[in-house]
Amino acid sequence: MKSLLRQLGGRAAAPYLFVAPFFLLFAAFGLFPLLFSIVLSLHQWDASAGLGAMQWVGLQNYWYALTDPWFRSSLGHTFWYGLAAGLPQHLLALPLAYYIHRRLKRSRNFVVGSYFLPYITSSVAIALIFSTLLSKDFGFINLILPGTPRDWLGDADYAMPAIAFVVFWRYLGWNLVLYLSALQVIDESLYEAATLDGAGPWQQFRHITLPLLRPMIYFAVTMTIIGSLQLFDEPFILVDSESGVAPAVMTTAMFMYRMAFSYGDFGTASAISWLLFLVIAALSWGNHRLFGQAGGEHGR
Amino acid sequence: MPKPFHTVLAGTLLLLGLWSPLAQALTITVASFPDLDRAARAALPRWRALHPDIEVKIVSRQYADHHTAMTAALATGSGLPDVMALDLRFIGKFAAGRGLSDLGAPPFQAQQLRAQFVAYSWPQGTSPRGEFVAMPTDIGPGTLLYRQDLMARAGISEAELTGSWEQFIAAGIKLKAATGAYLLADSTDIRDIVLRTGLAPGEGLYFDSQGRVLVDSPRFVRAFELGRAARRAGIDAHAPAWTNDWVAGFRRDKIASQMMGAWLAGHLKNWLAPASAGQWRSTQLPNGVFASYGGSFYAIPAKSEHKQAAWDFIRFMCADAETQLQSLRTLDSFPALKAAQQDALFDEPMPYLGGQRARRLWREIASQVQAVPVHRLDALATDVVRAEYELVVSKGKDIPSALADARAMIEHRVRRP
Numbered sequence: 087m088k089s090l091l092r093q094l095g096g097r098a099a100a101p102y103l104f105v106a107p108f109f110l111l112f113a114a115f116g117l118f119p120l121l122f123s124i125v126l127s128l129h130q131w132d133a134s135a136g137l138g139a140m141q142w143v144g145l146q147n148y149w150y151a152l153t154d155p156w157f158r159s160s161l162g163h164t165f166w167y168g169l170a171a172g173l174p175q176h177l178l179a180l181p182l183a184y185y186i187h188r189r190l191k192r193s194r195n196f197v198v199g200s201y202f203l204p205y206i207t208s209s210v211a212i213a214l215i216f217s218t219l220l221s222k223d224f225g226f227i228n229l230i231l232p233g234t235p236r237d238w239l240g241d242a243d244y245a246m247p248a249i250a251f252v253v254f255w256r257y258l259g260w261n262l263v264l265y266l267s268a269l270q271v272i273d274e275s276l277y278e279a280a281t282l283d284g285a286g287p288w289q290q291f292r293h294i295t296l297p298l299l300r301p302m303i304y305f306a307v308t309m310t311i312i313g314s315l316q317l318f319d320e321p322f323i324l325v326d327s328e329s330g331v332a333p334a335v336m337t338t339a340m341f342m343y344r345m346a347f348s349y350g351d352f353g354t355a356s357a358i359s360w361l362l363f364l365v366i367a368a369l370s371w372g373n374h375r376l377f378g379q380a381g382g383e384h385g386r
Numbered sequence: 387m388p389k390p391f392h393t394v395l396a397g398t399l400l401l402l403g404l405w406s407p408l409a410q411a412l413t414i415t416v417a418s419f420p421d422l423d424r425a426a427r428a429a430l431p432r433w434r435a436l437h438p439d440i441e442v443k444i445v446s447r448q449y450a451d452h453h454t455a456m457t458a459a460l461a462t463g464s465g466l467p468d469v470m471a472l473d474l475r476f477i478g479k480f481a482a483g484r485g486l487s488d489l490g491a492p493p494f495q496a497q498q499l500r501a502q503f504v505a506y507s508w509p510q511g512t513s514p515r516g517e518f519v520a521m522p523t524d525i526g527p528g529t530l531l532y533r534q535d536l537m538a539r540a541g542i543s544e545a546e547l548t549g550s551w552e553q554f555i556a557a558g559i560k561l562k563a564a565t566g567a568y569l570l571a572d573s574t575d576i577r578d579i580v581l582r583t584g585l586a587p588g589e590g591l592y593f594d595s596q597g598r599v600l601v602d603s604p605r606f607v608r609a610f611e612l613g614r615a616a617r618r619a620g621i622d623a624h625a626p627a628w629t630n631d632w633v634a635g636f637r638r639d640k641i642a643s644q645m646m647g648a649w650l651a652g653h654l655k656n657w658l659a660p661a662s663a664g665q666w667r668s669t670q671l672p673n674g675v676f677a678s679y680g681g682s683f684y685a686i687p688a689k690s691e692h693k694q695a696a697w698d699f700i701r702f703m704c705a706d707a708e709t710q711l712q713s714l715r716t717l718d719s720f721p722a723l724k725a726a727q728q729d730a731l732f733d734e735p736m737p738y739l740g741g742q743r744a745r746r747l748w749r750e751i752a753s754q755v756q757a758v759p760v761h762r763l764d765a766l767a768t769d770v771v772r773a774e775y776e777l778v779v780s781k782g783k784d785i786p787s788a789l790a791d792a793r794a795m796i797e798h799r800v801r802r803p
């Protein structure tokens with residue numbers, strides 16, 4: 087090793103040598119696909135005919151995607167899931183984390199672990215269990231609910247809320263852990279001083295906890311935005327892709343997958359992925375404007 | 387140079403010469419999916435006896451993963467197998483590209499075998515350019531499988547089930563009232579079979595021979611109307627095939643019939659509804675319809691390095707009667723090869739179907755099925771039609787509007803450069 091280092095310029099070369107594997111892997115599996123997908127989005131390509139069959143079409147794939155009714159509806163569904171599943175995650179995780187942090191002592195690890203468990207469980211296993219629970223004729227949910235059995239996964243009116251619930255349930259624990267970790271670094275003396283000044287629990291939460299949590303809220307909401315806009319697993323597994331209801335619950339990531347692997351149009355699929363990237367970037371920027379800047383000030 | 391050295395050298399060369407054929411034994415890779423891979427594995431001992439010089443390596447992936455992997459392999463030209471198994475529904479997409487060998491061209495000359503196969507299966511493996519790219523191995527002659535015990539309890543005769551569609555729906559209402567069971571798993575079962583009825587020669591399901599979209603033709607109107615009538619009559623369980631509800635419906639005696647390929651009898655017997663053995667029967671599809679459901683094919687990628695050996699293997703799997711019969715015994719798959727259909731096995735009673743000699747019926751159905759050409763956009767058209775149908779049956783959208791929207795959507799795609 088010593089002689090190798092010497093040949094490469096001594097100690098100065100060592101750091102580059104050690105980080106090289108990462109950059110090589112990143113170039114092969116990160117950068118190249120990224121650049122290739124940009125190129126692909128500007129071509130029409132019948133994948134089964136090989137790389138030689140790529141035809142330059144400029145921005146036509148983007149135009150085609152933007153004029154496709156299923157792309158627009160899939161984007162609408164994606165936003166809907168983002169709001170219906172993403173928003174409650176934070177609205178519930180934040181006060182829940184606060185409660186666990188302030189009130190629970192002995193049972194805290196157990197409670198946090200329980201909430202976190204869905205996050206580390208395989209999405210396939212979760213979707214399979216929920217598809218059984220939500221079965222129209224034989225599912226547990228319909229068994230305990232009064233009235234006519236609902237076709238939870240066969241009717242878009244029910245399927246979308248059902249999917250949103252599964253996503254909410256799954257990621258609640260993740261956000262809970264994020265907020266809990268942020269709460270633990272807030273200086274306890276701030277609360278003591280506030281108590282001495284006569285501030286109640288709500289005032290302490292409103293004027294101490296919330297402002298100091300802003301950096302974490304910014305991070306957690308950004309992660310939710312990115313995750314929600316890339317939602318794929320749960321709707322893909324819960325709703326039979328061959329049923330007529332599938333397009334009515336389809337997310338943009340699912341539409342992208344179908345465009346490539348069912349309809350064989352990899353060029354448009356790549357264009358959709360870049361359009362989705364633009365949407366994610368725009369929303370993340372909006373989130374930065376909302377939480378990030380103020381959070382940064384508090385975080386300093 | 388001393389003599390002993392010469393002797394050793396000569397001996398070594400002789401050994402190398404003797405062993406070299408074994409050391410260089412050709413290995414071909416066959417990419418397959420469950421359960422078709424089982425048929426290939428079951429055939430391997432006979433293959434080895436006939437072709438000791440060609441090793442076969444079977445790589446099996448799950449159904450969807452396999453077809454995705456094959457798309458990626460054809461796209462990149464890497465990881466390609468020598469033989470590629472394909473399900474019927476993917477043939478259109480794969481045949482549209484130029485990644486598969488034309489088996490009708492030299493050196494394969496597959497057309498010489500054409501007369502040996504069920505007539506409708508051959509065009510299924512033919513691309514719109516007329517290239518024969520995939521050889522059929524098993525087919526799915528369409529049949530109506532029904533629960534004889536439930537029908538008897540409701541006083542429904544087989545003639546009522548196989549008569550007109552109106553009689554079929556009326557029988558479903560009678561069955562539901564008498565037993566609580568659904569006649570259909572899903573109303574789409576009717577829609578899909580009516581869509582396959584009355585096609586003009588050369589006409590595909592969604593596109594005519596000139597590539598024009600057909601989805602607002604009277605055939606589609608009739609299919610949508612009958613499907614909607616079945617849904618309104620409450621005779622379907624809202625359980626699309628292969629879903630949990632579908633499986634549970636069979637196991638709990640809640641779904642009393644299923645129109646599908648004859649191969650479903652094997653699935654019912656093996657895992658879907660083994661408890662109702664002896665109660666199932668097979669008959670002709672309603673309204674005198676002859677149709678097929680699915681089928682499996684073998685293809686050779688254009689970039690395969692061992693095309694001759696791959697072709698030998700495909701002929702062995704598809705055009706060898708003994709191999710086809712072995713597949714039938716292993717998988718209950720229905721052979722595409724007519725010679726295999728003449729075996730005494732076809733006259734044997736099937737205990738699961740109450741001793742019925744159903745394979746005779748399926749053979750007759752297979753001989754009547756009309757060939758339906760495939761189109762590269764069939765998968766998209768299928769999804770669009772399904773989505774619009776769903777709006778008709780669950781949201782009350784009127785059929786002409788639904789079909790007009792479906793047409794506009796498919797044409798949006800067809801108009802692409």
